Amino acid sequence: MARYELVKRSVALITLTNPPVNASSSAVRHAIAKSMKCALSDPEVTAVVICGENGSFCGGADIREFAGPLKGPPLVPLLDAIEAGEKPVVAAIEGVALGGGFELALVCHYRIAHSKARLGFPEVTLGILPAAGGTQRLLRLIGIPAAAISLKLGIVDQVTEQNACEVAVEFALRAVAKPLLSRRVSMLTTRCPPDLDALLDAVTMQVKKKAPGVMAPLACIQAVRAAATMPYYKGIKREGELMATLFNSGQAWALQYCFFAQRTAGKWTLIRSAAVIGLGTMGRGIAVCLARVGISVIAVESEKKLLETGRQMVIGMLERDAKRRGVSASLNLFKFTLSLHDLKDVDLVIEVVFEDMALKKRVFQELSKVCRPATLLCTNTSGLDVDALAGVTDRPHLVVGMHFFSPAHVMKLLEVVCGPRSSSETIATAMSLGKRMGKVSVAVGNCPGFVRNRMLKPYIDQATFLLEEGATPEQIDKALEDFGFAMGVFRMSDLAGLDVGWRVRKESGLNGSDVDPESPPRRRQGRRYCLIPDMVCEQGRFGQKTGGGWYMYDKRGGTNAKPDPLIQNLLETYRSKYGIQPRNISNQEIVERCLFALANEGFGILEDGMAARPEDIDVIYLFGYGFPRHRGGPMFYASMVGLERVLKRLEHYHQAHPDVPHLKPSPLLKTLVACGIPPVQKWREHIKTMHSHL
Numbered sequence: 020m021a022r023y024e025l026v027k028r029s030v031a032l033i034t035l036t037n038p039p040v041n042a043s044s045s046a047v048r049h050a051i052a053k054s055m056k057c058a059l060s061d062p063e064v065t066a067v068v069i070c071g072e073n074g075s076f077c078g079g080a081d082i083r084e085f086a087g088p089l090k091g092p093p094l095v096p097l098l099d100a101i102e103a104g105e106k107p108v109v110a111a112i113e114g115v116a117l118g119g120g121f122e123l124a125l126v127c128h129y130r131i132a133h134s135k136a137r138l139g140f141p142e143v144t145l146g147i148l149p150a151a152g153g154t155q156r157l158l159r160l161i162g163i164p165a166a167a168i169s170l171k172l173g174i175v176d177q178v179t180e181q182n183a184c185e186v187a188v189e190f191a192l193r194a195v196a197k198p199l200l201s202r203r204v205s206m207l208t209t210r211c212p213p214d215l216d217a218l219l220d221a222v223t224m225q226v227k228k229k230a231p232g233v234m235a236p237l238a239c240i241q242a243v244r245a246a247a248t249m250p251y252y253k254g255i256k257r258e259g260e261l262m263a264t265l266f267n268s269g270q271a272w273a274l275q276y277c278f279f280a281q282r283t284a285g286k287w288t289l290i291r292s293a294a295v296i297g298l299g300t301m302g303r304g305i306a307v308c309l310a311r312v313g314i315s316v317i318a319v320e321s322e323k324k325l326l327e328t329g330r331q332m333v334i335g336m337l338e339r340d341a342k343r344r345g346v347s348a349s350l351n352l353f354k355f356t357l358s359l360h361d362l363k364d365v366d367l368v369i370e371v372v373f374e375d376m377a378l379k380k381r382v383f384q385e386l387s388k389v390c391r392p393a394t395l396l397c398t399n400t401s402g403l404d405v406d407a408l409a410g411v412t413d414r415p416h417l418v419v420g421m422h423f424f425s426p427a428h429v430m431k432l433l434e435v436v437c438g439p440r441s442s443s444e445t446i447a448t449a450m451s452l453g454k455r456m457g458k459v460s461v462a463v464g465n466c467p468g469f470v471r472n473r474m475l476k477p478y479i480d481q482a483t484f485l486l487e488e489g490a491t492p493e494q495i496d497k498a499l500e501d502f503g504f505a506m507g508v509f510r511m512s513d514l515a516g517l518d519v520g521w522r523v524r525k526e527s528g529l530n531g532s533d534v535d536p537e538s539p540p541r542r543r544q545g546r547r548y549c550l551i552p553d554m555v556c557e558q559g560r561f562g563q564k565t566g567g568g569w570y571m572y573d574k575r576g577g578t579n580a581k582p583d584p585l586i587q588n589l590l591e592t593y594r595s596k597y598g599i600q601p602r603n604i605s606n607q608e609i610v611e612r613c614l615f616a617l618a619n620e621g622f623g624i625l626e627d628g629m630a631a632r633p634e635d636i637d638v639i640y641l642f643g644y645g646f647p648r649h650r651g652g653p654m655f656y657a658s659m660v661g662l663e664r665v666l667k668r669l670e671h672y673h674q675a676h677p678d679v680p681h682l683k684p685s686p687l688l689k690t691l692v693a694c695g696i697p698p699v700q701k702w703r704e705h706i707k708t709m710h711s712h713l
């Protein structure tokens with residue numbers, strides 16, 4: 020609810036963390052009190068900066084808490100204590116500082132505001148008044164009457180276009196030696212015009228005319244009178260009395276009801292209830308995503324034991340998630356069942372069963388029978404043909420892919436896979452559901468692997484070919500990590516698990532009993548094939564979860580990757596078995612072969628109309644594979660390197676490895692180079708095949 024950290028060695032930075040607007044809920048107030056105590060008692064700390072997470076300082080008291088009894092530390096003594104503290108406190112205001120948020124800023128000794136920040140007291144619209152000293156302090160700061168911009172008024176000490184928090188930290192360092200007395204707003208005297216009574220009477224008349232019968236504005240005028248005529252300690256008492264009257268009035272209840280009603284009314288949605296079929300890791304994550312945004316979920320498993328395990332895991336995840344967000348877990352939204360017949364009334368189903376086409380088809384046929392005709396049927400397949408599934412249903416237009424990435428309740432990316440028969444409404448609904456769940460949704464076409472996984476294949480292939488040729492997993496990972504990835508390809512594969520890819524390769528006849536015995540070594544289906552990943556899996560090494568994969572780990576589920584002599588041995592034996600003379604491979608070659616092959620597949624995807632634009636591909640890689648953001652994404656990176664150079668290097672590598680089709684430059688890349696290398700945003704104009712929905 021608030022993060023506490025020491026920056027520049029001596030500034031305590033307190034960041035309010037209560038999305039979406041960092042409202043000062045009881046938990047936030049508690050965290051502020053604790054952080055301030057820490058800051059004031061730590062001799063290392065000479066100044067404090069208070070800011071809010073995600074570009075919003077504080078939207079005021081948490082209005083949702085007004086309905087119940089006051090919990091946590093009350094605001095007035097908390098704010099008074101901040102102002103009275105002996106170390107300078109600077110408010111770094113971005114976004115909004117409203118109501119109690121503005122009051123918090125007013126007790127800080129200095130205020131730095133972003134030029135777009137909004138400060139104010141909207142409490143009257145909720146039937147109350149700023150009752151944490153707001154009426155008393157603001158008037159002491161700016162006098163009566165006042166209307167102009169904050170800097171001129173002296174509400175803020177500096178307006179900035181930069182990051183307000185960084186500016187505030189520098190400001191705080193300079194403020195350390197300065198006296199604080201004159202910075203305590205409650206100690207100031209309110210500047211009053213000589214005709215105060217006449218002015219307040221006139222304003223009272225205006226208010227009565229404009230809002231007849233409305234209590235809060237009149238109470239505000241009385242609080243203003245108190246600020247003008249009483250010392251702070253009496254003024255704040257008067258403010259409190261006025262608040263007590265308003266707070267329990269029917270008018271306050273009605274206005275607060277309107278605040279939430281207005282927001283609820285805007286939440287019209289097609290999807291109120293959903294079902295998730297399959298409670299493996301992925302299904303559980305998806306179920307949590309749905310419940311988190313208030314959608315009721317029917318979770319289905321095929322066996323009692325699996326259902327019970329799934330149920331317990333989901334409940335655990337929901338409870339942890341709710342605790343982290345400071346809300347109550349939405350367990351009542353869940354129903355667990357073994358029967359598909361319970362899905363007859365749901366608005367949408369997401370199938371998350373094993374990646375097996377025959378099984379998925381059976382599920383979709385069954386869903387066609389039990390679900391009402393308008394129910395959307397979605398599959399979370401990571402690469403199978405969505406249209407083939409649509410084909411076995413009675414409603415192909417209502418079938419769409421919703422491809423989540425593991426862990427589904429954490430990973431931001433959602434690929435919405437548009438089959439040729441998916442209707443626009445179906446796609447739009449899946450996209451908006453993704454947005455509602457806080458995902459970055461990207462519409463993609465229906466091709467094997469869709470966009471992320473289709474591009475990943477050439478990237479991983481290059482890495483394994485480089486292993487054959489003489490590199491080690493550590494060397495390749497290091498080159499990619501130096502490029503900017505948080506994890507190189509092998510560490511990432513160990514984290515994701517190696518067994519899924521192994522199974523997919525078996526199913527596509529690339530290894531196992533279906534392989535043509537006549538096929539030459541290290542070649543499959545007419546192209547180069549590296550056997551090392553299969554050999555690693557054959558030893559039961561599936562990555563972190565088994566304690567070993569491309570690296571070794573201290574235990575199952577361990578994350579500390581260490582080079583494994585066993586892998587080193589395996590590579591040496593492999594190379595000598597196939598007569599490969601290992602060579603020194605430069606980091607440049609590693610980065611070029613992996614990343615240019617990745618981008619080349621991206622060009623192929625654009626050409627096939629499977630992604631609408633290069634930006635979509637880049638977003639998929641930023642959010643779905645941790646592509647380093649400062650490189651912009653694979654397509655933008657290619658444009659930064661220069662398409663001509665990318666083309667030349669791909670031609671060079673393809674010449675050296677003619678049996679690797681992924682290194683053959685895509686026709687779109689050639690076209691773009693031939694037509695003068697337009698900027699990324701214009702590439703779309705050169706694509707011939709366009710998917711009807713993208």
Ligand SMILES: CCC/C=C/C(=O)SCCNC(=O)CCNC(=O)[C@H](O)C(C)(C)COP(=O)([O-])OP(=O)([O-])OC[C@H]1O[C@@H](n2cnc3c(N)ncnc32)[C@H](O)[C@@H]1OP(=O)([O-])[O-]
Pocket residue numbers: 039040042078079080081082083094115117118119120141142145148149150151279282283
């Ligand atoms: C002694 C005490 C004295 C102090 C009194 C006070 O501070 S009184 C308070 C004085 N402060 C105010 O009166 C400010 C009231 N808030 C606003 O005026 C606007 O919300 C906004 C300008 C902050 C953002 O506008 P925007 O169009 O970008 O977004 P949006 O409007 O759609 O809201 C997004 C979500 O945030 C939620 N939410 C927002 N604020 C609060 C809150 N304080 N609390 C709880 N929740 C709040 C809102 O319900 C919605 O939730 P949902 O539906 O997604 O579940």
